[in-house]
Amino acid sequence: MAFHYKDNPAPKTEVLDDGTIVTRTCAWxxxxxxxxxxxxxxxxxxGELVKVEGDPDHQLTQGRLCPRCLALKEAVYHPxxxxxxxxxxxxDRGKDKWERISWDEATDLIVSETERIREQYxxxxxxxxxxxxxxxVRYGFTLSSKVLRTPNNCYAxxxxxxxxxxxxxxxxxxxxxxxELDYNGGSLEVWNDPNWKRPDYVFCLGKEPLESNPDxxxxxxxxxxxxxxxxxxxxxxxxxxxxxxxxxxxxxIPGTDAALCLAILHVLIDEDLVDHEFVDKxxxxxxxxxERVKEYTPEFAAQECGIEADAIRECARKLGYDGGQHHxxxxxxxxxxxxxxGCQVTQCLIAMAAITGNLDVPGGTVVGVQMQFExxxxxxxxxxxxxxKCIGWDVYPIVKVLLxxxxxxxxxxxxxxxxxxxxxxxxxxxxxxxxxxCSAQPKRWHDALMKMEFTVxxxxxxxxxxxxxxxxxxxLATWAEHDGIVMTNQGCQMGIxxxxxxxxxxxxxxxxxxxxxHFGNAxxxxxxxxxxxxxxxxxYLVDDLNKMGHSWEELSEKVVASNDIGGYHxxxxxxxRPDGQPGFQTTTGRVELWSTGYDSLGDDPLPYYxxxxxxxxxxxxxxxxxxxxxxxxxxxxxxxxxxxxQIPSLRDLTPEPYxxxxxxxxxxxxxxxxxxxxxxxxxxxxxxxxxxxxxxRKDVVSAAHGWWYPEEDGEEPHLFGVWKSxxxxxxxxxxxxxxxxxxxxxxxxxxxxxxxVEECVL
Amino acid sequence: xxNIGLLFNYEWCSGCQSxxxxxxxxxxxxxxxxxxxxxDLGPMEMEGGVMxxxxxxxxxxxxxxxxxxxxxxxxxSCALHCLSNIIEWGPVEELAKRLPELGPKTTIxxxxxxx
Numbered sequence: 001m002a003f004h005y006k007d008n009p010a011p012k013t014e015v016l017d018d019g020t021i022v023t024r025t026c027a028w029x030x031x032x033x034x035x036x037x038x039x040x041x042x043x044x045x046x047g048e049l050v051k052v053e054g055d056p057d058h059q060l061t062q063g064r065l066c067p068r069c070l071a072l073k074e075a076v077y078h079p080x081x082x083x084x085x086x087x088x089x090x091x092d093r094g095k096d097k098w099e100r101i102s103w104d105e106a107t108d109l110i111v112s113e114t115e116r117i118r119e120q121y122x123x124x125x126x127x128x129x130x131x132x133x134x135x136x137v138r139y140g141f142t143l144s145s146k147v148l149r150t151p152n153n154c155y156a157x158x159x160x161x162x163x164x165x166x167x168x169x170x171x172x173x174x175x176x177x178x179x180e181l182d183y184n185g186g187s188l189e190v191w192n193d194p195n196w197k198r199p200d201y202v203f204c205l206g207k208e209p210l211e212s213n214p215d216x217x218x219x220x221x222x223x224x225x226x227x228x229x230x231x232x233x234x235x236x237x238x239x240x241x242x243x244x245x246x247x248x249x250x251x252x253i254p255g256t257d258a259a260l261c262l263a264i265l266h267v268l269i270d271e272d273l274v275d276h277e278f279v280d281k282x283x284x285x286x287x288x289x290x291e292r293v294k295e296y297t298p299e300f301a302a303q304e305c306g307i308e309a310d311a312i313r314e315c316a317r318k319l320g321y322d323g324g325q326h327h328x329x330x331x332x333x334x335x336x337x338x339x340x341x342g343c344q345v346t347q348c349l350i351a352m353a354a355i356t357g358n359l360d361v362p363g364g365t366v367v368g369v370q371m372q373f374e375x376x377x378x379x380x381x382x383x384x385x386x387x388x389k390c391i392g393w394d395v396y397p398i399v400k401v402l403l404x405x406x407x408x409x410x411x412x413x414x415x416x417x418x419x420x421x422x423x424x425x426x427x428x429x430x431x432x433x434x435x436x437x438c439s440a441q442p443k444r445w446h447d448a449l450m451k452m453e454f455t456v457x458x459x460x461x462x463x464x465x466x467x468x469x470x471x472x473x474x475x476l477a478t479w480a481e482h483d484g485i486v487m488t489n490q491g492c493q494m495g496i497x498x499x500x501x502x503x504x505x506x507x508x509x510x511x512x513x514x515x516x517x518h519f520g521n522a523x524x525x526x527x528x529x530x531x532x533x534x535x536x537x538x539x540y541l542v543d544d545l546n547k548m549g550h551s552w553e554e555l556s557e558k559v560v561a562s563n564d565i566g567g568y569h570x571x572x573x574x575x576x577r578p579d580g581q582p583g584f585q586t587t588t589g590r591v592e593l594w595s596t597g598y599d600s601l602g603d604d605p606l607p608y609y610x611x612x613x614x615x616x617x618x619x620x621x622x623x624x625x626x627x628x629x630x631x632x633x634x635x636x637x638x639x640x641x642x643x644x645x646q647i648p649s650l651r652d653l654t655p656e657p658y659x660x661x662x663x664x665x666x667x668x669x670x671x672x673x674x675x676x677x678x679x680x681x682x683x684x685x686x687x688x689x690x691x692x693x694x695x696x697r698k699d700v701v702s703a704a705h706g707w708w709y710p711e712e713d714g715e716e717p718h719l720f721g722v723w724k725s726x727x728x729x730x731x732x733x734x735x736x737x738x739x740x741x742x743x744x745x746x747x748x749x750x751x752x753x754x755x756x757v758e759e760c761v762l
Numbered sequence: 763x764x765n766i767g768l769l770f771n772y773e774w775c776s777g778c779q780s781x782x783x784x785x786x787x788x789x790x791x792x793x794x795x796x797x798x799x800x801x802d803l804g805p806m807e808m809e810g811g812v813m814x815x816x817x818x819x820x821x822x823x824x825x826x827x828x829x830x831x832x833x834x835x836x837x838x839s840c841a842l843h844c845l846s847n848i849i850e851w852g853p854v855e856e857l858a859k860r861l862p863e864l865g866p867k868t869t870i871x872x873x874x875x876x877x
Contacts, residue, residue, distance in 0.1 A: 051787065052787070053839075053842070053843075054842055054843050056842065062847070063842045063843065064780070064842075064843055064844060064845045064847060065780055065784070065843045065845075066778055066780055066845060067778060067779055067780050067782075067783045070780055070783040070784055070787060070843065071783055073787075210776045210778070210845075211778075220776070220845045220846055220847075223774050223776065223845075223846045223847075224847075226774075227774060239805070239813055241776060241777060241805075241815050241817065242776070244805070244813050244814075244815045245773075245774075637777075637778045637779060637780075638779075648793055649783050649786070649793060652793055653779055693805060694805055694806065694807050694813065695805050695813070695815070
């Protein structure tokens, strides 16, 4: 893994004539995004941020910025921002009775309450809850395991439906931390490198990369590939703007992706569009896969997916092996995970890439290396007894094998029932889980977490989750206010390694990393009588970069490097396996089309399809009353999940939650554009504003997620209006795939009606 | 002196609206004032099932082509920040030569306050 720097990078800081200091840095939420690390110039005069600009010297983003970073100043100096630690009596939860306290008092309170709970109930009574994508994910595992010394770290999304299913197949079939679109991210010249060959096709399933910058991919790299002639095949129930630029669109019924992918495999094998050399040399279980996909004809899939069989054949032929002349690259998104069949969808996608000779070749799909920091494996130092108390490992062993977290659905059940033991303390580490972002059935989570004896939260703004549940809240710094590191897909994929360079201080805010080190020292000194290995952020970052064979000082000075992760064909050169042998990090050392890992965890070793668990084929009873299929979670440029609703420039771009519905469907229901509508199913209701658009299938509606209303009453029971548009209340608890991953967030049976005047809430 | 214009290859405008905020930041204008605005064409279904759906950035009469920035040797703020990198600026004669290179859905605007 080599870092590459520009020969003469612009200086880290520059002082203008009027005394303004311009600092080059790379961004990571909060506020904002996944770990994309876009290049920024921060203009600070007399300690105050006066302007934010894109950094043209950043080799990947080249000065380009999205509205969220351009509006940073509005977030930094927002009047509602939390600037100091605050506490509140437990009986005042839900009331705006926060009292400012010092960091010393907050620290003493947190350490003493944690140790009281540990003493009384055991370390396992403590649980850290993490959100998605923010910088907290880099440090939250260390916080739970090494600082709080609990085995319990929970990502509260039912079925671990962000990464769980994809990670399962990537780990089990390849031994890779992540696979990604090839945009030549490891080169300083990126897509302009004359020695690189762009993908001929990009197969994009369950992802809209432009608005989501998913998992650290800078989404607009795709536009650069398309300008150069890469053709896009888009699989999406919505014909979004990007799809109008595609070569082919497969507008399938949500949740039927596995049928489509199995049928593509069927055609590839049936028409022998297969790279047999790669299969013979590097794959395991090809014959069994051939046998399996026989039954999944394009005609079968067409019926399930609601598209034409010939369109599936046409697609497969574009992706087929043609002697290595052409290559295609895979983009798969969170829609794969938000599906109980998701572990099988990913299995198919990796098989498609493998048997057509498109794994880890230029213009193909880049196979990522293992993560270079302690995001997983952080509990290794714990006793087996304590570690195995992690909630849900006994029910779904896959979480133990893959993620070292609790199982989210089993965590909710444990909170509710006190079995296998009672959880007593929550640390809400950058998660707004009552807003419709991750958890299914947020009201159940609300009631369950209210039982905690002590709850700590950290964030930039007061939000419904903190207002309802927390006893202490800690003020979180933005990325402009601290030092840190941001790497494309946590450094396991080609892309950038960026320095987050501190340019200003606001209030008494601390970053995730500062708080890790702060509480590390506090707990080690006051509770454990030991010495925490790091005294300062700088010590930590020096150590972090040294472990990768690089220097924090150099990265911070030069601001951004390109990280090549070892280039292409890594399996041929022993760069995937920790033992340095050629091949993949699997039991057989090959790409496991027949998965020994799935087999050992009790699932079918080969991919299979089942119809969406809640839709008409499986639940005709529900379909009668709830005839439409709702998908949720589409992204906007103006927000990152539940963030940004209080930022004026951004709220102006997307002022309300919109339910996208086809005009003909709306007409049948008597719904006009702009009407407030109620979305309802047996599990819950949500109110959104109807947006009539022909981009939807007539049988599918798309609901906005993440909504709460910071301008409204924050106290219980209103909680900033968090229950008004709470689409996650329509997602049932624990409707999962066999291994315990994948929940039906994007395939819910609903009915939609114009909200009667007396029930309007928007 | 030539007229300086702005070119938009809106075939690739993804509608992020960064140009709107970047412009406002640069000029210190309040919310509700635009130097450039992204307007939508469609989505609308046309003959043969074609879905026409474009985002089209349009400078307003407030656009001064970032006179101060340009004088200091920088590019206009909208052009710098555009996520799809579809904005070019320069003498309209030069921009006109770019049209056939960039292909359909390319426009040139001559802002009211052109330099």
